[in-house]
Amino acid sequence: MIQVSGLRKSYGGTVALDGVDLNVRQGEVYGVVGQSGAGKSTLLRCVNLLERPSAGTVTVAGQDLTALRGKDLNRARQRIGMIHQHFALLSSRTVAGNVSFPLEVMGVPRAERRRRVGELLDLVGLGGRGGDHPHQLSGGQKQRVGIARALAGNPSVLLSDEATSALDPGTTQSILALLRRLNAELGLTILLITHEMDVVKSICDSVAIMSGGRVEESGPIGDLIRTPGSRLTREIFPLPDPAPAGSVTLTFTGDPRQPLVSEAVRKFDVDVSILGGSIEDLAGGSVGRLRVAFSGEQVPAALTYLRERGLLVETS
Known part of the structure; x- marks a missing residue:
């Protein structure tokens, strides 16, 4: 579902990504783990072309995103949802208004938006909270709004950038359980960035370990566990x-x-x-x-x- 080949990204003289290759199978939860500065978040922003790579290609669902520009790229991005570490909700909008926002951008009619927002809030466990504002919600509830918003356009891929690092351990587990349920029920392919090995252990089918802008090892967790000298095994x-x-x-x-x-x-x-x-x-x-x-x-x-x-x- 996601294929990254030879990806490089530089900011002036600083190399953030140095020849990254990644293959994410359809329907799996794929974790990218590493310390701050490893290049994880830059990689995620390159996958949906919020950052255009200096070299290499990003292919999602068989389409080379790096070859697209303008409206064609925007249409391709609609198949990719994204959830953020600090929720990125609009404080002036209600919960329903936040979830509805991408549908408005896509030109979905009002009645269809209302129906879709209701479905999504029920899906993430926030039915009946559509009229609330973000300041009335807990951190976990805010992240559920962010997840509902990311699903508004029926994406086939969901990107998660440290989505649980601002949450307490109990809330983290509830959000991870929600992501795993969405993965199973909707067939979503999920690529998540984290620096927490517990997140990898809880939810991921496959993992890539990054350091210094490079992938040190990657693959299905079961295969890596059985590989002599695996860094993943040593860290778990x-x-x-x-x-x-x-x-x-x-x-x-x-x-x-x-x-x-x-x-x-x-x-x-x-x-x-x-x-x-x-x-x-x-x-x-x-x-x-x-x-x-x-x-x-x-x-x-x-x-x-x-x-x-x-x-x-x-x-x-």
Whole structure:
């Protein structure tokens, strides 16, 4: 649904994006994570051409946006909704007026606007609040208005720029649950920017980690978890570095209750000491990471046994 190829963006002598490639599949929630200054927000603004890249292409739903100008670009942008960190609501307008605004710009007749606004407010859990003004709403409610407004034009893609970073943890989870529900019910493709790994763990199917204007690694979370040396795995499951000499780090997906380690211990008559680890519930299921020390003559055979059963086995 979204393909970014060789994207570069410079501001004078400052390079914000340095050859970024990104592929977002239709219907997935794709997270872009990194610290401030990594280039995340610049990337998002280039995806809908609010910022025109210095080089490279951005293709959305098969259409090269970087080749468009004027009215053609504006029409293409109508298929892309955007929600903002600080809501960007018009204080002089009611909730309904804020949601209606893009429909007015698109020339939708008044009766159709009213019907559509009512549907959207019900969809985001704000039915009956259309006459309120933004100052009467909580932060989470304001963001729900922003989401409803972003959906006004029936977009196929939703861009989210740090949409939960100004919210408390409980409200953050409710907004993420709403985005996941919209993703499932409407078939929306969602590209979200965040600096919080908890957001990635809660909602994302795939992720790109950015640093210094470049993508360090990207792909489906399950694939990255199973990749040796993955930065994503290290950040989701922080273990002390460097790993002690002779230790083994085991990463597993699927049912964490499978007694694979104890099976290996019994089968190969080896001893095991647990040095650390945890299990996390990600959007795609449970994933665990365990650092252990094996001892015994058949340790190599035990490690082979674990690899054959789908565990990622990394030795130090």
